[in-house]
Amino acid sequence: MKAVIAAGGRGTRISSVANDIPKPMIDIAGKPVLEREIECLASQGITDLIITVGHLGSAITGYFGDGSRLGVHIEYYNESQPLGSAGALYKIKDRLNGDFLLLNADALFDIDFTRFIAYHREKGGLVTLFTHPNSHPYDSGLVVTDKNGSVVRWLAKEDDRSGYFENRVNAGIHIISPELLKGQPSGEKVDLDRQLLKPLAGSGKMFAYDSPEYVKDMGTPERYYAVCRDFREGRVQARNLKNKQRAIFLDRDGTINKYVGFLTDIDDFELIEGVSGAIRRINDSGYLAIVVTNQPVIARGEVSESELFEIHAKMQTLLGRDGAYLDGIYYCPHHPHKGYEGERVEYKIDCDCRKPKAGMLFKAAEDFNIDLNSSWMVGDGENDVLCGRNGGCRTAIIGKSGLADVEGASLAECIDKILS
Secondary structure (H helix, E strand, C coil), X not given: CEEEEEECCCCHHHCCCCCCCXXXXXXXXXXXXHHHHHHHHHCCCCCEEEEEECCCHHHXXXXXXXXXXXXXXXXXXXXXXXXXXXXXXXXXHHHCCCCEEEEECCEEEECCHHHHHHHHHHHCCCEEEEEECCCCHHHCCEEEECCCCEEEEEECCCCCCCCCCCCCEEEEEEEECHHHXXXXXXXXXXXXXXXXXXXXXXXXXXXXXXXXXXXEECCCHHHHHHHHHHHHCCHHHHCCCCCCECEEEECCECCCECCCCCCCCHHHCCECCCHHHHHHHHHHHCCEEXXXXXXXXXXXXXXXXXXXXXXXXXXXXXXXXXXXXXXXEEEECCCCCCCCCCCCHHHCCCCCCCCCCCHHHHHHHHHHCECHHHCEEEECCHHHHHHHHHCCCEEEEECCCCCCCEEECCHHHHHHHHHC
């Protein structure tokens, strides 16, 4: 698959770090960030590249040349005048004879492109977006998907954000069919997000590929220094899903939100004090933060799956406002006991995912290549501890039981003990 790398931006927000070189040439541990990107692509057999350049572009072409030094073949397109984030695609579309990767030249990433490409081919859409949660969803573009991963809504930064949304951020890495480029919008400048991608929302032709792998832009000096630190500490490479991951699995009710019995009303969902800080610590630690929760209210007919989605969107929104995020949410909708008014019979089964069984842990391990023996399960009840044990994890409990490896008075205290 060919890759198109957009390297024409000016990087005005990060000019205090380097204002005499293009943003893709900013140093990450001795190499330009664009070189780090090319190395990741080349290591996975993606060696046919087109780089679009503009501002100070000669610094890029002079450094990389034809790419042979890095084991790749590079062609260039020079934007003599700014064409927006997608205008150059129309200038080079005769060179794009199949689905291609499109990515920005100013982000540091290390991802398993094999998984990403396989997902795109499975879905068969015009576009697949690489999406992930981040610590600042309030100033990022968000996408909303259906259960099949199809993007049904696109929220740009300037759009109304009233209500609650999943922390699913477009990371700026895409797989695109050349069919998207049939019929150019008016004007030379074309905005990729607003003019090409956003109109696809709800069409069934654009999908989101969720991954916890490392992708971070360097739009501000603060984010640049954070990326440099992550690279030095090995966090960038470690998050590639080719590598085994570690997770801290979290129960929901009584662990993340205040326990109110069977939670059926979104207005009753409140974060426990200190939870956001605890989850931020998980985010910073290198562990994945994954919720696994029994939700028998689905089987009981008290909450629909769409209503549960909204509750979980509220959870992610509240955490996101505090700079914390979840890498995954798994729920069991089943309940084995029958005979209740309004119950949903199809969910009244003895399943493999209801805690204390470990089915949700096994599914997460499959999705994210998790080493369960190096992971933890944290909750407020005996079933959480037994679930962790059944999955091969170490365990922590909020409260006292004598069953868990770690005990604490709160999630924050448990996480402090785990990470110490």
